[in-house]
Amino acid sequence: EDKVVQSPLSLVVHEGDTVTLNCSYEVTNFRSLLWYKQEKKAPTFLFMLTSSGIEKKSGRLSSILDKKELSSILNITATQTGDSAIYLCAVNFGNEKLTFGTGTRLTIIP
Amino acid sequence: GAVVSQHPSRVICKSGTSVKIECRSLDFQATTMFWYRQFPKQSLMLMATSNEGSKATYEQGVEKDKFLINHASLTLSTLTVTSAHPEDSSFYICSASKLAGGYNEQFFGPGTRLTVL
Numbered sequence: 001e002d003k004v005v006q007s008p009l010s011l012v013v014h015e016g017d018t019v020t021l022n023c024s025y026e027v028t029n030f031r032s033l034l035w036y037k038q039e040k041k042a043p044t045f046l047f048m049l050t051s052s053g054i055e056k057k058s059g060r061l062s063s064i065l066d067k068k069e070l071s072s073i074l075n076i077t078a079t080q081t082g083d084s085a086i087y088l089c090a091v092n093f094g095n096e097k098l099t100f101g102t103g104t105r106l107t108i109i110p
Numbered sequence: 111g112a113v114v115s116q117h118p119s120r121v122i123c124k125s126g127t128s129v130k131i132e133c134r135s136l137d138f139q140a141t142t143m144f145w146y147r148q149f150p151k152q153s154l155m156l157m158a159t160s161n162e163g164s165k166a167t168y169e170q171g172v173e174k175d176k177f178l179i180n181h182a183s184l185t186l187s188t189l190t191v192t193s194a195h196p197e198d199s200s201f202y203i204c205s206a207s208k209l210a211g212g213y214n215e216q217f218f219g220p221g222t223r224l225t226v227l
Binding site: 102 | 146151216
């Protein structure tokens with residue numbers, strides 16, 4: 001069974017800190033890994049990763065995939081209170097369907 | 111752009127009634143739409159894959175007679191929760207698939223919060 005696991009489940013840090021969120025997967029037919037940010041409503045897209053070792057960056061957020069380790073990390077530097085959200089990792093196993101991880105609830109304390 | 115809308119955004123109903131949720135792709139045609147359910151403090155769980163003009167494919171454990179899906183056009187899919195019970199209370203999210211940059215990317219609707227009394 002395809003499976004996606006995120007860690008930590010919950011993280012509380014102070015504004016300005018840097019955080020690293022983890023996502024690992026067990027897969028039969030990996031196609032891509034996606035990161036989403038969810039605040040009060042539906043998830044908003046952050047990154048899609050398909051190739052190992054290539055960092056994707058958007059402002060203070062960056063992400064990289066390691067296909068050998070079957071994992072990905074999402075980094076957020078100089079965190080702000082607006083970064084407080086649930087961060088979801090999802091994997092596309094080649095059939096268009098996304099399997100979501102458990103999510104990491106990130107709280108930034110001012 | 112790729113905008114997906116859902117209606118209603120919030121619904122409260124009595125136990126035993128049926129509720130219909132609409133999912134529309136506003137500026138693109140989506141041959142495939144997906145329906146997810148999210149319980150409080152949990153992740154999104156795929157319920158079913160909806161293809162235009164054909165029967166939906168349900169995930170294991172999802173009752174197809176309870177969650178009726180109709181994908182009548184390339185821009186509209188509906189989910190009907192029949193004979194809703196309090197345990198069906200959840201956040202229902204749809205997504206629509208669009209070919210972008212060589213990949214089928216999913217664009218999510220804003221979600222519908224269902225509360226069954």
